[in-house]
Amino acid sequence: MPRLDKVAQIPKPEQIFFFKSCVASNKYPGIEACGTESLRILGVEPVESDEQTCCGGFVTFANVAAPTASMPAVARNLSLAEEKNLDTCVVCNGCWTFLNEFGHFMNNNAEVKGSVNMMLNMMGREYKGTSHVFHIAEMYYRLKDDISKHVLRPLKGVKIATHYGCHYLGGGKYSAIDDAQMPTYMEELIDLMGGTVVPYAANRECCGTGFTQIINGKDLSLDHTQRKLDSVQEADPDMLIVQCPYCHSQLDRVQQQLNFRQGVNYQTPVLHIAQLVGMALGLPVSQLAFAAHVSGRERLENVLDRVGR
Amino acid sequence: MADNFMEEYGKETSRDVSMRTKKYFSDLFSLEMPLGRMMKMMPGMLKFMMHGKDTREDLFKFMPQMMPMMKEAITGKKEG
Amino acid sequence: MSKKTLVIGGGIAGITAAQKIAQNGGEVILIEKEGELGGNFAKLAYTFPVLADAKMIVTREIQTAKATSGIEILPQTELRGVSGSAGDFTVELNSPSGTRSEHVGAIIVAAGFHYMEPTAYTEYSYGRSPKVVTSLEFEKMAAENRLPKGNARVVFVHCVGSRDKAKGYRYCSKICCSYSAKHAIMMKKANPDSKAYVFYIDIRALGKGYEEFIRDAMEVYNVRYIRGRVAKVIESGSKLIVRAEDSLIGNPVEVEADLVVLASAMEPPEGSRDLAGILGIATDEYGFFQEAEVNVRPCHSSKSGIFLAGSCTQPMEIASAVAMGGLAASEALTLIR
Amino acid sequence: MLEQVKDWDDDFYETFKPIAMGFVNEAEKCLQCGKCTGQCPAAAVTPSYNPRKIIRDLVYGNVKRVLSSVELWQCFFCSGCYSVCPMDINFPFFVFMFRLAAMNEGYGWEDVKQLEGYAEKSYLKDGITVSTFERNPFVMDNIGDISKIRVEAGLPPERTVSPRGIAEINMISDLSGMTAFMKQIGGVELLDCTTCTDEQAKRCKTKPMPSKVGKIKTHHRYYNYGEPGGKKNAEAR
Numbered sequence: 001m002p003r004l005d006k007v008a009q010i011p012k013p014e015q016i017f018f019f020k021s022c023v024a025s026n027k028y029p030g031i032e033a034c035g036t037e038s039l040r041i042l043g044v045e046p047v048e049s050d051e052q053t054c055c056g057g058f059v060t061f062a063n064v065a066a067p068t069a070s071m072p073a074v075a076r077n078l079s080l081a082e083e084k085n086l087d088t089c090v091v092c093n094g095c096w097t098f099l100n101e102f103g104h105f106m107n108n109n110a111e112v113k114g115s116v117n118m119m120l121n122m123m124g125r126e127y128k129g130t131s132h133v134f135h136i137a138e139m140y141y142r143l144k145d146d147i148s149k150h151v152l153r154p155l156k157g158v159k160i161a162t163h164y165g166c167h168y169l170g171g172g173k174y175s176a177i178d179d180a181q182m183p184t185y186m187e188e189l190i191d192l193m194g195g196t197v198v199p200y201a202a203n204r205e206c207c208g209t210g211f212t213q214i215i216n217g218k219d220l221s222l223d224h225t226q227r228k229l230d231s232v233q234e235a236d237p238d239m240l241i242v243q244c245p246y247c248h249s250q251l252d253r254v255q256q257q258l259n260f261r262q263g264v265n266y267q268t269p270v271l272h273i274a275q276l277v278g279m280a281l282g283l284p285v286s287q288l289a290f291a292a293h294v295s296g297r298e299r300l301e302n303v304l305d306r307v308g309r
Numbered sequence: 310m311a312d313n314f315m316e317e318y319g320k321e322t323s324r325d326v327s328m329r330t331k332k333y334f335s336d337l338f339s340l341e342m343p344l345g346r347m348m349k350m351m352p353g354m355l356k357f358m359m360h361g362k363d364t365r366e367d368l369f370k371f372m373p374q375m376m377p378m379m380k381e382a383i384t385g386k387k388e389g
Numbered sequence: 390m391s392k393k394t395l396v397i398g399g400g401i402a403g404i405t406a407a408q409k410i411a412q413n414g415g416e417v418i419l420i421e422k423e424g425e426l427g428g429n430f431a432k433l434a435y436t437f438p439v440l441a442d443a444k445m446i447v448t449r450e451i452q453t454a455k456a457t458s459g460i461e462i463l464p465q466t467e468l469r470g471v472s473g474s475a476g477d478f479t480v481e482l483n484s485p486s487g488t489r490s491e492h493v494g495a496i497i498v499a500a501g502f503h504y505m506e507p508t509a510y511t512e513y514s515y516g517r518s519p520k521v522v523t524s525l526e527f528e529k530m531a532a533e534n535r536l537p538k539g540n541a542r543v544v545f546v547h548c549v550g551s552r553d554k555a556k557g558y559r560y561c562s563k564i565c566c567s568y569s570a571k572h573a574i575m576m577k578k579a580n581p582d583s584k585a586y587v588f589y590i591d592i593r594a595l596g597k598g599y600e601e602f603i604r605d606a607m608e609v610y611n612v613r614y615i616r617g618r619v620a621k622v623i624e625s626g627s628k629l630i631v632r633a634e635d636s637l638i639g640n641p642v643e644v645e646a647d648l649v650v651l652a653s654a655m656e657p658p659e660g661s662r663d664l665a666g667i668l669g670i671a672t673d674e675y676g677f678f679q680e681a682e683v684n685v686r687p688c689h690s691s692k693s694g695i696f697l698a699g700s701c702t703q704p705m706e707i708a709s710a711v712a713m714g715g716l717a718a719s720e721a722l723t724l725i726r
Numbered sequence: 727m728l729e730q731v732k733d734w735d736d737d738f739y740e741t742f743k744p745i746a747m748g749f750v751n752e753a754e755k756c757l758q759c760g761k762c763t764g765q766c767p768a769a770a771v772t773p774s775y776n777p778r779k780i781i782r783d784l785v786y787g788n789v790k791r792v793l794s795s796v797e798l799w800q801c802f803f804c805s806g807c808y809s810v811c812p813m814d815i816n817f818p819f820f821v822f823m824f825r826l827a828a829m830n831e832g833y834g835w836e837d838v839k840q841l842e843g844y845a846e847k848s849y850l851k852d853g854i855t856v857s858t859f860e861r862n863p864f865v866m867d868n869i870g871d872i873s874k875i876r877v878e879a880g881l882p883p884e885r886t887v888s889p890r891g892i893a894e895i896n897m898i899s900d901l902s903g904m905t906a907f908m909k910q911i912g913g914v915e916l917l918d919c920t921t922c923t924d925e926q927a928k929r930c931k932t933k934p935m936p937s938k939v940g941k942i943k944t945h946h947r948y949y950n951y952g953e954p955g956g957k958k959n960a961e962a963r
Contacts, residue, residue: 020885026854026857026858027858029881032879032881050888051888053853053854054855054856058844061803062845063825063834064844064904064908065845065902065904065907066907067338069899069902069903069904072898076895076898111340115340121374122357122367122375122897123357123368123894123897124370166806167805169809170804180810181809182511182512199624210768210801210804213768213800213802215840216840220768220772256862256865287879288879291869292869294864294865294868294869312729314948315790317946323738323788323789324735324738326735326793327738327742330789330793330831333827334746334826349906352900353896353897353901353905354900354901356893357894360890361890512765548759552759555812590757590759616760617759617763618757620762621764621765632765633761635760636778639763639776641769641770
């Protein structure tokens with residue numbers, strides 16, 4: 001069950017700093033397009049900055065950068081939002097947990113914050129720690145009344161399975177708006193937009209990216225994703241909803257790799273929650289950018305036929 | 310087998326390894342600014358300065374803040 | 390000086406204390422929050438380490454208390470106020486029929502305990518799947534003959550809420566190891582075709598015959614004991630998938646189960662801090678009543694004239710609660726005579 | 727070889743904790759209950775990986791076993807262990823710290839080398855870690871040009887970070903030593919202990935990590951926490 005006290009703390013701002021994600025921009029542009037456009041429809045103007053870089057989580061957890069290098073990078077990105085006096089909205093679980101975790105860390109450790117700020121001062125910036133980081137799914141849950149008002153394409157009869165992603169609920173178990181083991185807010189949102197939630201056993205399993213395992217330990221990674229996909233396949237949803245572009249990329253692309261390697265046939269479309277909301281809010285099909293998806297495209301077209309193009 | 314690592318390390322004990330590890334992290338996480346570390350930073354700052362007019366200006370604005378630190382690093386004494 | 394003693398709580402500790410005082414010529418007012426005496430004991434089907442009919446024993450004790458002259462039993466009654474000092478307390482008792490005031494010389498607090506509701510344990514699917522039950526619900530199922538039939542697998546999970554800083558309490562609830570063994574044996578007795586698996590961290594069977602009882606569960610009833618705390622219980626179709634590590638081997642294991650029984654922690658009775666506030670006595674960090682001295686004054690509260698008995702001081706098995714009830718009675722008698 | 731308790735560094739955890747900036751806190755609270763391993767996705771596919779055992783070695787100071795293990799590099803960083811831990815132990819941080827320490831000892835560089843491209847070519851050059859580059863021919867054929875899809879979706883053809891932004895993260899990288907670190911990775915020489923000569927083996931034992939930037943020998947790692955799974959490893963050796 002969502003923690004309503006936490007949800008109530010999320011503001012309903014007029015503007016928000018939209019933090020772009022690497023995977024969303026370069027692999028699944030629909031997430032970025034739908035994210036900004038849906039927020040606009042819901043009355044929150046996304047503000048972007050081309051000075052914003054990658055959150056730095058990947059290089060840190062790939063052990064290429066020590067925390068001493070990633071903390072200034074986090075502080076720099078957050079200071080961009082602070083300059084505009086805005087809270088930050090991210091579309092990726094990784095960005096969320098990384099900005100949040102290291103942001104909290106610096107806020108609670110004056111010494112580290114001072115040394116980080118020295119580095120930022122050299123480039124004329126300062127990190128104050130005033131910008132709160134919200135995940136776009138949190139924002140949607142906060143704005144759910146507005147969503148229900150604006151649904152133009154009800155998802156009637158569409159069977160939807162959910163995948164929350166580890167770095168939102170697990171890593172941020174005290175900051176997330178829902179329980180780490182039995183989250184329901186995404187289900188509520190789907191209900192609200194008229195879809196049918198399909199439960200499956202491996203819902204709370206990791207997608208299998210394993211951060212760098214998909215590159216270094218591909219066998220482990222594929223093994224685990226296969227366990228997850230088997231369970232999804234059994235439930236046979238029309239689409240699988242994720243809230244992290246990295247899970248999105250893993251679950252979408254690995255289906256094709258497994259089909260190729262093992263002669264199986266996984267064909268479940270994977271959508272980001274921003275795309276699902278965008279679909280329900282009636283954004284043009286081109287903006288959903290399903291052309292960038294690898295698996296289950298036929299099924300996606302079929303869904304579009306049913307809910308209207 | 311599970312004892313391979315012991316052969317690999319030979320006579321070195323866990324204490325030797327842990328000393329090295331702790332030394333590595335205390336250097337990595339140190340907030341002190343010794344001269345050596347400051348000198349290592351110079352090329353980076355220079356590169357940033359050469360990037361453009363705006364970066365040069367920002368870096369120059371930082372100089373007054375930097376001077377006492379330089380002094381401290383060279384003399385090894387804390388001011389004020 | 391009043392010769393009466395007020396006993397708060399009609400569980401086995403309170404009943405014992407009332408009996409002992411009355412049998413030695415004292416007068417007792419025994420108040421109970423619920424409509425019936427018996428407390429948590431009355432909710433059990435069997436006792437351990439000897440599998441005896443719990444209902445029969447507790448009914449016998451209640452009958453003895455009712456038959457003993459000098460005990461006034463007030464069900465559905467709560468304490469509202471206390472004034473005065475040791476030997477001369479004035480207490481205010483509230484029941485549906487109204488409020489009354491009494492003079493008592495001593496007070497024995499035997500408020501019992503509460504089985505924690507493991508609603509925070511969402512990883513165990515408690516509250517979502519009807520096949521995940523607490524130990525108390527299992528007792529009820531056993532009494533009503535609703536245990537799984539046929540070739541069913543039943544998983545018992547230790548330490549739900551105990552030894553858990555994040556979602557429960559840091560202390561060990563002491564009796565869960567033994568009562569889970571009791572449940573496993575009950576299960577095997579009721580349905581010999583069933584399979585029982587107990588997931589434990591450490592087995593803490595500290596009492597006469599307890600170790601043998603648990604060994605019997607393993608040796609005679611073939612209950613499988615796996616060392617490892619259950620990590621997840623996942624609903625999958627009509628089955629439950631239990632995930633844990635078999636930490637003696639070091640490998641993760643999965644059990645397909647038909648019923649999962651959570652040994653939920655013993656926590657302080659509901660409203661224990663309020664009660665302590667009314668009585669003016671101290672509680673510990675969890676809300677259990679604080680003993681004056683843990684080792685040699687286990688039933689003295691922080692206030693003179695108020696004594697403690699049973700599991701409102703710490704997790705405790707029946708035998709200890711009875712012993713403590715008797716000790717509290719003798720302390721009260723020493724004071725009022 | 728029989729393991730000697732006197733070989734463990736008893737003070738390691740207590741002395742390491744204040745150095746580690748709070749990244750190894752709470753490990754002493756571990757109950758060894760195994761809840762972490764029970765839910766672990768990595769342990770589910772490769773049972774020799776076991777967070778519980780790694781925490782134990784951290785607290786008991788068996789640093790050699792952790793650092794030279796393959797298992798250290800099998801964590802998925804999913805934080806599932808943290809989310810169920812009854813003692814709120816944030817285990818992924820321990821892995822993160824131990825991996826850095828292992829690299830200092832000369833282990834695991836071959837893994838990190840594979841990620842170098844993301845850091846150097848994508849993160850530092852473009853400011854975006856994941857580029858549009860595709861290596862899977864099927865995906866290339868199916869999706870085609872991503873910039874076309876971006877334009878159709880109403881976005882600019884390419885997401886770019888301003889030159890100023892890139893200059894700033896490069897300075898952070900230079901100043902914090904990340905650039906130098908990456909130069910080291912660039913010079914990693916992938917040697918295998920099973921094939922190295924006696925001379926190399928001797929050098930490797932006496933000097934775990936040469937200080938000279940540019941040449942790092944990466945050590946062979948071992949399955950220190952159990953045998954790896956799978957048929958190919960099933961035969962007794």
